[in-house]
Amino acid sequence: MLLSKLFIPITKDLPAEAKIKSHQLMLRTGMIRQSSAGIYSWLPLGFKVMKKIEQIVREEQNNIGAQEMLMPTIQSADIWKESGRYDDYGEEMLRISDRQKREMLYGPTNEEQITEIFRSSVKSYKLLPQIFYHIQWKFRDELRPRFGVMRCREFYMKDAYSFDLNENDAVSSYNKMFCAYLKTFQRLGLKSIPMKADTGPIGGDLSHEFVILADTGESKIFADKRIFDVPIDKYKNNEASLKKMRDDFSKFYAVTDDKFKSEDFDKNVKKGDQIQTKGIEVGHIFYFGDKYSKAMNCSVDSKDGKKTFVKMGSYGIGVSRLVAAIIEAKYLNEKMKWPKSVSPFDVVIIPAINKNDNSNLEKANSIYEELKIKGIDVLLDDVEENISNKFKKHDLLGIPYQIIIGSKATKDQFEFKEIDKDSQMLDLNKIIKLLKN
Amino acid sequence: MLLSKLFIPITKDLPAEAKIKSHQLMLRTGMIRQSSAGIYSWLPLGFKVMKKIEQIVREEQNNIGAQEMLMPTIQSADIWKESGRYDDYGEEMLRISDRQKREMLYGPTNEEQITEIFRSSVKSYKLLPQIFYHIQWKFRDELRPRFGVMRCREFYMKDAYSFDLNENDAVSSYNKMFCAYLKTFQRLGLKSIPMKADTGPIGGDLSHEFVILADTGESKIFADKRIFDVPIDKYKNNEASLKKMRDDFSKFYAVTDDKFKSEDFDKNVKKGDQIQTKGIEVGHIFYFGDKYSKAMNCSVDSKDGKKTFVKMGSYGIGVSRLVAAIIEAKYLNEKMKWPKSVSPFDVVIIPAINKNDNSNLEKANSIYEELKIKGIDVLLDDVEENISNKFKKHDLLGIPYQIIIGSKATKDQFEFKEIDKDSQMLDLNKIIKLLKN
Numbered sequence: 001m002l003l004s005k006l007f008i009p010i011t012k013d014l015p016a017e018a019k020i021k022s023h024q025l026m027l028r029t030g031m032i033r034q035s036s037a038g039i040y041s042w043l044p045l046g047f048k049v050m051k052k053i054e055q056i057v058r059e060e061q062n063n064i065g066a067q068e069m070l071m072p073t074i075q076s077a078d079i080w081k082e083s084g085r086y087d088d089y090g091e092e093m094l095r096i097s098d099r100q101k102r103e104m105l106y107g108p109t110n111e112e113q114i115t116e117i118f119r120s121s122v123k124s125y126k127l128l129p130q131i132f133y134h135i136q137w138k139f140r141d142e143l144r145p146r147f148g149v150m151r152c153r154e155f156y157m158k159d160a161y162s163f164d165l166n167e168n169d170a171v172s173s174y175n176k177m178f179c180a181y182l183k184t185f186q187r188l189g190l191k192s193i194p195m196k197a198d199t200g201p202i203g204g205d206l207s208h209e210f211v212i213l214a215d216t217g218e219s220k221i222f223a224d225k226r227i228f229d230v231p232i233d234k235y236k237n238n239e240a241s242l243k244k245m246r247d248d249f250s251k252f253y254a255v256t257d258d259k260f261k262s263e264d265f266d267k268n269v270k271k272g273d274q275i276q277t278k279g280i281e282v283g284h285i286f287y288f289g290d291k292y293s294k295a296m297n298c299s300v301d302s303k304d305g306k307k308t309f310v311k312m313g314s315y316g317i318g319v320s321r322l323v324a325a326i327i328e329a330k331y332l333n334e335k336m337k338w339p340k341s342v343s344p345f346d347v348v349i350i351p352a353i354n355k356n357d358n359s360n361l362e363k364a365n366s367i368y369e370e371l372k373i374k375g376i377d378v379l380l381d382d383v384e385e386n387i388s389n390k391f392k393k394h395d396l397l398g399i400p401y402q403i404i405i406g407s408k409a410t411k412d413q414f415e416f417k418e419i420d421k422d423s424q425m426l427d428l429n430k431i432i433k434l435l436k437n
Numbered sequence: 438m439l440l441s442k443l444f445i446p447i448t449k450d451l452p453a454e455a456k457i458k459s460h461q462l463m464l465r466t467g468m469i470r471q472s473s474a475g476i477y478s479w480l481p482l483g484f485k486v487m488k489k490i491e492q493i494v495r496e497e498q499n500n501i502g503a504q505e506m507l508m509p510t511i512q513s514a515d516i517w518k519e520s521g522r523y524d525d526y527g528e529e530m531l532r533i534s535d536r537q538k539r540e541m542l543y544g545p546t547n548e549e550q551i552t553e554i555f556r557s558s559v560k561s562y563k564l565l566p567q568i569f570y571h572i573q574w575k576f577r578d579e580l581r582p583r584f585g586v587m588r589c590r591e592f593y594m595k596d597a598y599s600f601d602l603n604e605n606d607a608v609s610s611y612n613k614m615f616c617a618y619l620k621t622f623q624r625l626g627l628k629s630i631p632m633k634a635d636t637g638p639i640g641g642d643l644s645h646e647f648v649i650l651a652d653t654g655e656s657k658i659f660a661d662k663r664i665f666d667v668p669i670d671k672y673k674n675n676e677a678s679l680k681k682m683r684d685d686f687s688k689f690y691a692v693t694d695d696k697f698k699s700e701d702f703d704k705n706v707k708k709g710d711q712i713q714t715k716g717i718e719v720g721h722i723f724y725f726g727d728k729y730s731k732a733m734n735c736s737v738d739s740k741d742g743k744k745t746f747v748k749m750g751s752y753g754i755g756v757s758r759l760v761a762a763i764i765e766a767k768y769l770n771e772k773m774k775w776p777k778s779v780s781p782f783d784v785v786i787i788p789a790i791n792k793n794d795n796s797n798l799e800k801a802n803s804i805y806e807e808l809k810i811k812g813i814d815v816l817l818d819d820v821e822e823n824i825s826n827k828f829k830k831h832d833l834l835g836i837p838y839q840i841i842i843g844s845k846a847t848k849d850q851f852e853f854k855e856i857d858k859d860s861q862m863l864d865l866n867k868i869i870k871l872l873k874n
Contacts, residue, residue, distance in 0.1 A: 004563075007567065009557070030558075033554055035509055036511075036512070036513040036541070039513075041508045041509060042507040043506050044504045044506050047505055050507075065442075067443070067481045068484055069478065069480050070484050071479075072478060072574075074543070074576065074590075075472065075473070076473040076476075091536045098578055099531075099580065102474075106511070106533075117470055117478055117480075120446070127442075127444070130442075137509075
């Protein structure tokens with residue numbers, strides 16, 4: 001892609017409500033544009049990052065055997081009345097009346113809808129265990145939407161639902177998801193901590209939230225730093241190993257400020273292992289047994305022919321929120337560096353363009369064509385602009401690798417720079433190898 | 438995927454309103470489930486097909502340089518008041534009042550929203566021409582939703598918008614899209630006809646609808662059969678060639694019944710070339726000049742510094758509707774055959790399973806593992822069921838290739854069948870080669 005053609009309409013005058021750095025950066029690099037309060041359009045750059053996050057989330061769901069489907073955004077109020085949550089949800093639920101005066105709503109979550117699908121089609125234990133997920137827009141009519149896509153009204157979320165015959169199996173499904181979440185955040189280049197959590201309006205008695213570390217996070221975190229040494233990749237995809245994984249994590253103290261007690265911290269964690277930092281919640285998982293299946297009469301025949309209410313869990317990841325969360329974690333000292341796995345481009349070519357001399361741009365162009373052929377998603381900064389302004393701009397765009405075509409470049413050797421590291425003079429084959437790796 | 442684990446909840450008792458064959462088939466094969474009137478959940482099988490269609494649509498948009506973004510589903514009424522369409526749209530628009538009593542709506546289309554984005558960020562002709570698209574859920578509050586996803590309320594649509602400095606450039610963008618649409622439908626395995634159309638509530642003076650042939654289509658079509666010989670792949674991606682493409686198509690008579698006059702038909706088409714068939718509209722493109730840009734004050738500075746209202750077009754493809762349209766076109770004599778490009782699986786392995794003899798299932802399993810390693814998306818019908826029932830089921834599921842493990846199979850040779858063709862005995866390498874091709 002040529003930068004001159006890429007639609008990245010930069011908001012120069014930041015609105016007063018853009019208080020956190022992800023909100024500011026997303027406006028300054030044209031990733032999003034506010035459409036109305038708490039509702040955003042995702043412009044090409046932001047859209048690309050969000051889609052890459054979505055794909056990683058999807059792959060890790062598929063890896064544990066979850067099946068993808070897609071439930072609609074608009075739901076009937078009837079099923080929410082069945083579960084008893086229609087009134088509970090309060091004003092955050094966007095309630096809609098259609099032309100026939102039917103009570104509808106824009107789904108803030110999908111426990112009721114998936115339970116309705118399941119109860120109407122599954123009658124026997126034989127299809128269990130089963131996990132379904134979808135990645136769909138949700139709406140919560142926040143009283144004061146703020147912080148950009150971090151706390152907006154229309155947001156993109158992966159929500160999964162597990163169905164099991166008994167509590168033991170259900171906890172096993174829960175552990176699978178626990179593991180999938182850790183792997184997902186790891187692939188997104190984030191350090192995450194699973195923390196015991198309250199279940200809130202979803203209900204149930206087992207819950208974890210996944211918090212990623214970011215200096216500017218919304219919640220304070222107190223933890224044993226050894227929690228980062230639990231070897232996520234070492235566990236196998238079987239019941240015993242996944243149980244051990246959760247146990248291993250549970251051994252280490254990790255709480256947010258609402259649960260923090262300094263005497264507990266000191267009792268459980270050696271001074272040298274204590275860390276105090278900030279974080280952002282990006283995922284939340286729940287086991288709530290038969291809370292919904294009982295209320296909505298969702299049962300299967302067990303092996304001995306008895307009707308049994310299925311045991312359910314639900315599992316959310318905020319996909320649109322993660323875009324902002326990654327920025328909060330990775331935007332340091334006025335420099336953004338996207339993790340390779342979700343960067344809007346693999347690499348950017350930055351030629352120093354001189355009005356009287358086209359040679360750098362020509363060199364850049366031929367490298368650009370070569371990289372495209374090799375399947376590398378490359379951005380060419382073909383804008384006529386002072387090179388130091390270019391560097392400032394790319395500090396914000398945050399593409400992790402740069403090929404700089406300036407005075408240092410020779411016929412075959414180009415300056416290759418990874419953000420935050422020293423640049424090297426390399427030939428194109430070497431560069432391609434590094435990018436492909 | 439093992440069929441015993443795949444979530445395809447089949448609706449056995451078809452509802453009375455399932456009158457057309459795509460609606461029936463989608464319910465009978467568990468592709469969708471109605472959530473409320475005209476609103477559907479996409480279950481795993483239907484979801485897979487829709488995602489494959491979406492990806493083909495996306496690739497052909499990218500091929501003409503259109504940039505993907507994503508606008509939200511919920512829009513402010515304000516921009517619709519600016520364009521004057523807020524009142525025009527009538528009851529099909531789902532109007533919503535949020536908790537702050539702001540007037541909102543669930544977008545049925547996005548001309549206003551994209552114009553708002555464009556006017557607030559583009560000031561110069563230099564970024565033109567530009568085409569943006571998004572693939573997003575829309576809502577039209579149909580009075581009588583029917584025919585399943587063919588005429589539903591919440592639907593998935595690709596809509597693109599072009600911005601040009603003058604009419605000549607705008608028509609050139611229009612022609613690019615004209616070409617992209619023909620290629621899209623070709624890749625979906627469909628025969629499509631572009632037809633001059635009225636512009637309706639979108640406005641403007643140039644418009645084509647794209648109709649695909651299906652015996653059960655909603656509209657009658659009268660055409661010169663030579664229109665199918667126009668060599669879509671022969672045109673180049675430049676202004677002159679694309680203009681010629683549209684001209685070449687325009688030479689041939691093709692109208693729907695509302696414009697049909699038998700004397701015109703006879704005058705313009707030789708008897709031997711006349712075809713009369715049925716079709717389904719799956720795409721619609723419009724050029725409407727400055728209808729929206731003028732109303733919403735969306736202008737750029739042209740080269741000579743004069744403010745000029747941008748010239749716009751809009752271009753829709755019904756992605757969710759296409760799933761049903763493909764079924765209407767391809768489901769014949771009680772047999773479905775998905776085009777290879779959008780089939781939910783590449784191939785299905787059908788072993789004859791005998792309670793006392795596991796050997797066919799074992800063979801099937803080892804082929805299944807081998808195909809998965811080769812990157813083939815394979816379904817294994819591991820259900821214990823009479824083989825003739827299995828065949829009936831797969832006539833509906835419509836996966837175009839079958840590997841049948843029954844009495845004919847030898848140690849190395851398996852019965853390989855493409856639906857509607859004779860089966861052959863082939864070894865696995867040969868089968869893999871055919872599937873990969």
